[in-house]
Amino acid sequence: MDDTTTCSMPCPVCEGRTFQSVAHVYDDRYGEPNRYRLARCTQCGHLATAPRLDESVLPVLYGTYYPRKGTSPEQVSRSAASATAPFARLRRWWQGVNNQGQYLVQPGEVMLDIGCGSGISLLEAQALGAQAFGIEADPNVRPIALALGLNIHFGSLHDDPFPGQRFDLVVLNQVIEHLPEPDHALRHLRDRLTHSGRIVLVFPNVGSVWRRIAGLRWINWHIPYHLHHFDRAGFARMADRCGYRVHSTRTITPNLWTLLQARASRIPAQPGVPHPLWATRPAAADEGKEARRSAGIKTALRLLVLLPIAILNRTLDAVGQGDSLMVVLHPKGIR
Numbered sequence: 001m002d003d004t005t006t007c008s009m010p011c012p013v014c015e016g017r018t019f020q021s022v023a024h025v026y027d028d029r030y031g032e033p034n035r036y037r038l039a040r041c042t043q044c045g046h047l048a049t050a051p052r053l054d055e056s057v058l059p060v061l062y063g064t065y066y067p068r069k070g071t072s073p074e075q076v077s078r079s080a081a082s083a084t085a086p087f088a089r090l091r092r093w094w095q096g097v098n099n100q101g102q103y104l105v106q107p108g109e110v111m112l113d114i115g116c117g118s119g120i121s122l123l124e125a126q127a128l129g130a131q132a133f134g135i136e137a138d139p140n141v142r143p144i145a146l147a148l149g150l151n152i153h154f155g156s157l158h159d160d161p162f163p164g165q166r167f168d169l170v171v172l173n174q175v176i177e178h179l180p181e182p183d184h185a186l187r188h189l190r191d192r193l194t195h196s197g198r199i200v201l202v203f204p205n206v207g208s209v210w211r212r213i214a215g216l217r218w219i220n221w222h223i224p225y226h227l228h229h230f231d232r233a234g235f236a237r238m239a240d241r242c243g244y245r246v247h248s249t250r251t252i253t254p255n256l257w258t259l260l261q262a263r264a265s266r267i268p269a270q271p272g273v274p275h276p277l278w279a280t281r282p283a284a285a286d287e288g289k290e291a292r293r294s295a296g297i298k299t300a301l302r303l304l305v306l307l308p309i310a311i312l313n314r315t316l317d318a319v320g321q322g323d324s325l326m327v328v329l330h331p332k333g334i335r
């Protein structure tokens, strides 16, 4: 701990400029070698990563250390098809994977997903009867978008893609915490909404029970990729300053996150060394009888472990103390 170091950077919550260091941190997933600090705004208490990385260095950071999803158009189509399978809503709720804004889209609406990755959310929104647009910074998924005929702009929100198009629903799934200036993004988006439009944002909850238990080993600090660490109150204050009112806030905790948290807490991370938990594994090619039996046993064991986790997470979410916040914003003064 270091309680004396201060640094100057803009606070997106209160517009203050002074942050005080509260802990030394590093990339405990992918081994990016630099050291960082968790710092707290001296005016409002907002937590941020220091030093704040500039937009211009992010492509190199992500390109070098962040794993690419080795996915294909067929895999994307298959994943998206499961969104409308029987009991899909119940399954998403139980697994805690309904923490994605596209599931709130209504038939006939126009949706924009910022940071849409390989475009699964766009296919899901289309299956739910919506028209879907996406923005993605990673050009590596362009072949998938082309193969699936998806309307994705490869670049930044600030390129002003899809000129003239307004959106009923703008979705940012686990994106806002990665942006150096999240308040600028919110202000920019206000003019892209229809008169009844809303924004759904999903991001880690620094006020969660799991964060309090795990401390600095909480997997969602995700240094240095997460530049801001919001709680419910801080986020609402930022949204208000950017011209929005909070329509609803809830927490939804993916069971997988808790499983990963338990494993990450058991295996200590080393600065500059990729953590084995986050190493990408090649897909299993062996479809033999033995492999299928072993996979069946693993699935059964996993279900046994996940049952208490699922019960716990659904309970935490019922009282709003879970790991992932989902906030719906409406622009102020329009309706």
Ligand SMILES: [Zn+2]
Binding pocket: 011, 012, 013, 014, 015, 016, 041, 042, 043, 044, 045, 046
């Ligand atoms: Zn502040």
